[in-house]
Amino acid sequence: MKFSVLVANFNNGKFFRDCYQSILSQTYTNWEVIILDDKSTDDSLQIIREIIGGDDRFRIFEHPQNEGVGVIKAKLIELATGDICGFVDPDDAILPKAIENAVAVFRNNPKTVLTYSRLMKCDKDLQHLQPSKSTKQIVNGDPYFFNCPIVVNHFVCFRRNIYLQTEKMNPELRISEDQDLYLKMYEKGNFKFINEINYLYRTHSGGISQNDNKKKSYEYWGKVIWDSMQRRGLKIIHSKKVPEKFNTSEEIFRLLEYQNSYFYRLKKKITAAIFSSSD
Template identity: 30%
Template sequence: MNKTVSIISASFNDEDHILATYESIQAQTFTDWEWIVTDDCSNDKTYELIKRISDNDPRVNISRNPANFGSAVSRNNSISRASGAYLAFIDSDDLWHPEKLERQLAFMGENISFTFTAYDLIDKTGNSLGKTVDLNQSGLFTYEDMLRKKATLGCSTVILRSETFPKLEMPMLRTGQDYATWLGLLRTGEVAYVLPEILTSYRILPGSISRNKVKKAKRQWQIYREVEGLRFFKSLECFLFYAWRAVFRK
């Protein structure tokens, strides 16, 4: 029976971190995986690094866009080449803890199709920022829950059962396409279960959208109105929940 995990990544100018990301995948206690990376026309040495990795590890499958199309196109390119029973996602500067895949697959068992975990934050050099996300969450999350951002649901923590989502494709957004994707999956009636264990370290880089609250808020509103097609007052209601949680969430 196919139990392979297809690990989906998009890379762009990640020469300082992508080797560490690969090493965190290579260190997994669950070893039946393939890492599918699409480089978004990096202009540093990222592609050369992943090419070298691929030459030495047959589980690594790489491709390169002819131009910089954005992470949605790159992730979809990677998804289209996946063959595993599960899809996992990791950004090309984040890190997995060694038991991440093993612990999360055991949690999913035979019945859960969509799961995510808690994570902690690190800086560009890998030092802890002393902050954890989704660690105090429990249970399951619906479409309405995630419209209101009751959980953060970090992309690099997600695992999906492939047969449940056979036509997965991320929307063509330059940023926030992962959140929009999760909403699309949950809109069908599926639910996302949280495993409240820190199994991923999310790297915060200077100048990233994760540091820019105004851009994040604009992206959130765009997804409500243009992607989900919510009416104005429904969008406003959800946005107020999102803003409150962004300010007061610990």
């Protein structure tokens, strides 16, 4: 199986060397790297090209204008030639067995369409801070799964041929494009949790999830969830009517408040444990 590492860059060239070295350190060697720059306003492209040199396993593209991560990540998947794809942000890194661990699951589980693992939160210098705690095996085939609260997280890998059978990523999304991808893939097959830390997530002032985009992310995420409700034909959720038109994210998240209850989450934990042990 060929693996495509997909890198969407915007002004993060200064962090790319760690990402680059982590890819070179992979124990699995049948990979390619596709980099698409979203019209960076700094010297990112020059830095990235100098780091890569003449290594033809890396292919670099420059988007003609800045259009946001939804457009860039959708085009990265189109540019990929691998059987399995996985996004790695240019300011993050993956551990040496990350790709090998994912490919092994896909080889052994034909019904698995997406894998995810645990991540380590790091400081701006990629020094470890704390591992993720919320990530765990989810229940597959649940029409009311919306990854809310977030369980599926980096390092996410997926079958490219299955993705191409979906409605594909919404190019209008500038944030929450990952949630859009996860929910569409979830409707096509099983997710498998790899209980290892495979991803190093760098926190810094320029990161999308650490700045003022958090509020905007909430808005986009609500729309992504509503779209999923429509695709799944859901009219009622926990005795509440699903709105026929999207109005606000608050309205959508209110429908899912019951999923935060202790008993609901306990039930899901038990069911997921049973699923995982029988898989």
